[in-house]
Amino acid sequence: MSELEALFLQTLTSQLRALDQFGTWAKKSDEELLCEKYVKSKEDLKNIPIIADIDEMQIQDIRLIFQSIALAFELKTGVMCSVVMEMSHEGFGRAVVLAEKIVVTNKFFKDAHRYSFRTYDDLVKEGGKMLHSALEIFEQYHLKVG
Amino acid sequence: MSELEALFLQTLTSQLRALDQFGTWAKKSDEELLCEKYVKSKEDLKNIPIIADIDEMQIQDIRLIFQSIALAFELKTGVMCSVVMEMSHEGFGRAVVLAEKIVVTNKFFKDAHRYSFRTYDDLVKEGGKMLHSALEIFEQYHLKVG
Numbered sequence: 063m064s065e066l067e068a069l070f071l072q073t074l075t076s077q078l079r080a081l082d083q084f085g086t087w088a089k090k091s092d093e094e095l096l097c098e099k100y101v102k103s104k105e106d107l108k109n110i111p112i113i114a115d116i117d118e119m120q121i122q123d124i125r126l127i128f129q130s131i132a133l134a135f136e137l138k139t140g141v142m143c144s145v146v147m148e149m150s151h152e153g154f155g156r157a158v159v160l161a162e163k164i165v166v167t168n169k170f171f172k173d174a175h176r177y178s179f180r181t182y183d184d185l186v187k188e189g190g191k192m193l194h195s196a197l198e199i200f201e202q203y204h205l206k207v208g
Numbered sequence: 209m210s211e212l213e214a215l216f217l218q219t220l221t222s223q224l225r226a227l228d229q230f231g232t233w234a235k236k237s238d239e240e241l242l243c244e245k246y247v248k249s250k251e252d253l254k255n256i257p258i259i260a261d262i263d264e265m266q267i268q269d270i271r272l273i274f275q276s277i278a279l280a281f282e283l284k285t286g287v288m289c290s291v292v293m294e295m296s297h298e299g300f301g302r303a304v305v306l307a308e309k310i311v312v313t314n315k316f317f318k319d320a321h322r323y324s325f326r327t328y329d330d331l332v333k334e335g336g337k338m339l340h341s342a343l344e345i346f347e348q349y350h351l352k353v354g
Binding site: 148160163166168 | 292293294302304306309310311312314345349
């Protein structure tokens with residue numbers, strides 16, 4: 063696991079655990095918890111309709127992924143980040159992570175209620191990839207302007 | 209009226225009129241229409257509670273302001289723009305206009321249900337100012353990177 067992947071995992075897990083007010087996840091390992099939230103097999107997906115409404119919980123879970131990118135980015139660079147996310151109740155939407163005046167992450171959703179990863183490894187890799195790309199974009203714009 | 213102010217007015221009016229499916233505003237002048245939507249006197253504001261829920265119509269009206277900035281920016285520069293807006297039902301939120309990877313407009317809301325201008329001139333000036341600032345920010349970042 064790369065450094066960025068580990069950082070993403072750490073920020074995602076800590077934010078998830080912070081929401082566990084009643085300790086219901088206390089006995090679960092980080093991997094179990096993340097799998098429950100974000101990993102869906104092909105078989106699982108077959109049981110989720112293509113067109114369906116998305117609920118507030120799911121929107122919150124998706125938001126956490128981008129907040130983790132933002133937080134990891136902050137830890138890495140010291141630059142404050144923020145997330146702006148827009149989501150229709152049908153699961154169409156967009157999430158952006160902003161650092162200063164730069165859009166470092168940009169993701170569109172067409173069926174957010176199905177947003178998931180096939181395996182735990184996929185989740186970790188995707189997080190690392192998004193974080194890497196965010197740092198690259200920021201450096202490209204920031205270095206030349208700042 | 210400056211060129212940018214006129215462009216902002218034109219894009220805002222045309223987008224508002226496009227929503228008038230049943231021609232109910234057909235007899236209103238542009239200024240009347242914009243005043244009805246966006247201008248509230250101090251007296252009017254006194255009758256709007258500080259804390260209240262915001263309805264979908266109001267969110268849509270606020271969104272149009274930023275879409276007009278985006279559209280005017282596009283007409284001016286040829287660069288595609290988009291708006292991402294996040295709004296809680298209590299009127300807390302944020303709107304950003306993005307051009308390529310640059311955040312050209314950024315606005316926070318604390319009581320969006322009261323978002324308005326005191327006079328028609330204030331609306332026009334504010335639109336022109338936001339558009340001017342958007343163009344400036346984009347040039348600053350874009351020139352050095354592109």
